Amino acid sequence: MQLIPNIFGKNDFGPAFYRLLLPWAIRHPRYLHSASSLLRVYTKTLKLRKKSEQTGLKVPPALILSLTNQCNLSCTGCFAEASGITCHKGEATKKKPQLDWKGWTKVISEARELGVFGFFWQVVNHSFIQS
Incomplete structure (x- = not known):
């Protein structure tokens, strides 16, 4: 259950994303099992982009x-x-x-x-x- 506060606490996507995500997730619960791996990959790529941005490269x-x-x-x-x-x-x-x-x-x-x-x-x- 800690996954949900982690996702919504960061707000990297913006509020519109979450307004769309929740209704979609309720209508399509079969896709939620892959959400944790998708979040893990997104977090990894976000860290890589932030690291690149410190060197002046915007990815x-x-x-x-x-x-x-x-x-x-x-x-x-x-x-x-x-x-x-x-x-x-x-x-x-x-x-x-x-x-x-x-x-x-x-x-x-x-x-x-x-x-x-x-x-x-x-x-x-x-x-x-x-x-």
């Missing part, structure tokens, strides 16, 4: 991974679009090399060592990729 808690930069859409809110790394119709000849499996494994391993907690894959529908 994000989550990382968005894009499998390709070949997309002809201009979606609002797309980080790749905002940073200008996507290939558009007029720039089809400027294709950049893509990471292979070994490269992705290295990126994810390095991010985990730095304290990244979550990874999100941003995928593109094959019909939107330029040929």
